[in-house]
Amino acid sequence: RDIYSVGEAEYKRTLSELVELLDIKDIIKTPARQLSLGQRMRCEIAASLIHSPKTLFLDEPTIGLDAVSKLAVRKFIKSINKSRGTTVILTTHDMQDIEAITDRIILIGRGRILLDGPLYELKGKGSEGKTIVIEYSGGGLPEIEGLTAVEDSGSHAKIAVDTALISVSEAIAAISSSVEIIDLSVSGQTVEELVASLYREFRI
Known part of the structure; x- marks a missing residue:
């Protein structure tokens, strides 16, 4: 005081x-x-x-x-x-x-401002993305263009799908050809996954 x-x-x-x-x-x-x-x-x-x-x-x-x-x-x-x-x-x-x-986000990487704008702008950059969450068995996940394993414990995985490169149905078919899918869900990308994709985009 x-x-x-x-x-x-x-x-x-x-x-x-x-x-x-x-x-x-x-x-x-x-x-x-x-x-x-x-x-x-x-x-x-x-x-x-x-x-x-x-x-x-x-x-x-x-x-x-x-x-x-x-x-x-x-x-x-x-x-x-x-x-x-x-x-x-x-x-x-x-x-x-x-x-x-x-309301406003500034994304910084390597000393540069990569994104400066409202939250909806960040979400808009990920509008082409989906997330597949699977429980699986029988081997490892395949490496496929357009698919990024955000999390993978060996039996449970969260996979970001760039639908500009591969459709969700194609992604599921490709994954199921390599592993046995026990359970599966599909949703829009979370902000965390969007930020991760932006860092990959800017090679951070």
Whole structure:
């Protein structure tokens, strides 16, 4: 409060608001060493907003947090952006953070800005993509142009399909010629898979 010359009345009002929004009333006076990672993160975010900054920089704000704490932090970030007009700039490797929080995305690789635009633009770049999730047995997956194994445990795989190069039915036929498919589902690409495909596109 003293560092940023925040008046006592403003300090109390802001603190009360942050305590309620971040649900930290029961832990606000607890020593940091006794807090869980999620509790400590929420308290640190509150401390960084006491002086009502116009811009807030967050580096991996949900890393290591449990599901409940992640949801609380994401909800709060959106709340202060809308209610206070606070600009929030965050770095994250969690694609669920991107989908839940952001309107604008900057994708950086090798010191260059590869993409700068709204979330729908990123999704639009993957509009030709589908994802096949299979449970299988009997050997390894074939290497086929247009198919990328995003995950593969040897019995369960998530495969990104570039439908500009190969259709879903052709992909399934090609896969089933090499392995026995036990279960299968097809869906649109997730943001994580879209980002992975962009990195491959830009050879990052």
